[in-house]
Amino acid sequence: MDYQIHQEGKFTYIEEGEGETLLLLHGLFGALSNWEGVIEGFRANYKVIIPNLPIYDLPIRKASLDTLLAFLEEFIAVKNLKDFTLLGNSLGGHIGLLYILKHPEMVKRLVLTGSSGLFENGMGGSFPKRGNRDYIAERVAYTFYDPKVATESLIDEVFEVTKSIPKCMSIVGIAKSAQRHNLAKDLHVIKAPTLLVWGLNDPITPPHVGEEFHRLIENSELKFIDKCAHAPMMEHPEAFNRILEEWLQKQAVLEKEQA
Template sequence: MAHILKKEKEFSYIEIGEGTPIIVLHGLMGGLSNFDGVSGFFSERGYKIVIPELPIYTMSLLKTNVKSFANYLHDFIEFKGFDEVILLGNSLGGHIGLYHTKMYPEKVKALIITGSSGLYESAMGSGYTKRSDYEVIKKKAQDVFYDPEVATKEIVDEVYATVNDRNKLVKTLAIAKSAIRHNMAKDLPKMQTPTCIIWGKNDSVTPPEVAEEFNDLLPDSELFWIDKCGHAAMMEHPDLFNEILDSWLNKRGF
């Protein structure tokens, strides 16, 4: 699904639909298209879907960290003039959403995390010693999913190009260190924002016990599982992901 990328000031983003804003936060290697299924579904159900391009590789190395990205998100929300938003994040995007919610709880009506970092990091920033070997990178990309076919050649090519770009690799490693540094175990029990946790039962990047820990630590959370599913539930099982999220949003009155 091709959407027009709007560019205003320092922000680039996709925006479709009208209604309550759901801001979608992509992961480290995740493109905006990863959320096509989600954006199409919810933009037709009374929500404004907004997917900003996060400045993962464009900020200075000093600012390449979770806190800076969360502040960037705050600046974007202010720029758009949104009073309250729902945040939906996958992987690093989930971590950014959590950290933003910790800093600006009054701005976040609800939070949805899937395969989120913030408690446990395994694959992020590791295993790039053989980055010039296309087959090694292909296997790494496939391991993100339960079904390796989801890792199309386009996805593999993009990951390969990213890890073989020296500037991007240095920043990928900086983000991995930042994700560990910004562990949220002590923060989560203080966060009262209603949170929907949707997790792949076969996630090898952030394993199922990570989802259980998020659910235990967050005071107002619900955990939903998707079977035969890896690290990116909204890509592998978009229909089921949408069904779970739609039901949760309706139940909570969002």
């Protein structure tokens, strides 16, 4: 990935393209690079912004979704964003849900892919095994239907994080916070158009989780991608982008009709 990383105060982020804003949120073991396919597919017509969430840098007592939500709120205020499309994968989807529930007037559209918030399997509340690269390689591969997507560089990236005890403790704290923040009773209040893109072979947030999000979010559409697990935008970027582009175009037509 060869994009400029911007620094503004405590925030580091990617910003590519011009136009309507797509704000992208990565997951628990994610990074800015997770959205490379979306950047390439949309920066010609949209402004794509990806903040680096401080998941690994939080003190253990502040390692929670509430802290990450506050961070996102501050980032959006600093960047003076409004009427944007908010996309989140895994934990990023969960944080996005908390944001739209608190600030519904700010989000024009919502896109969730493999989002937590209802149910998830994963490294969960267990302590990642420090110093065991084979274990980390196995867990990273678990994210994908095709283990080859778990490149050596991706495994090394996660392995470096899990070598640090404080970072591991932050991961566990945030994972436990996510498990406590079940949003089933709140999702009915979301009125923004919502796209759900799910891997048919997702072992972490299985297909029935996508179906439950679809049932609970009134104005939602659910699309499945076959031979795909927990990160569709990484594993099948072309299919993900096609689904997203068609949906965004449809929403733009509906918005013009309603104007």
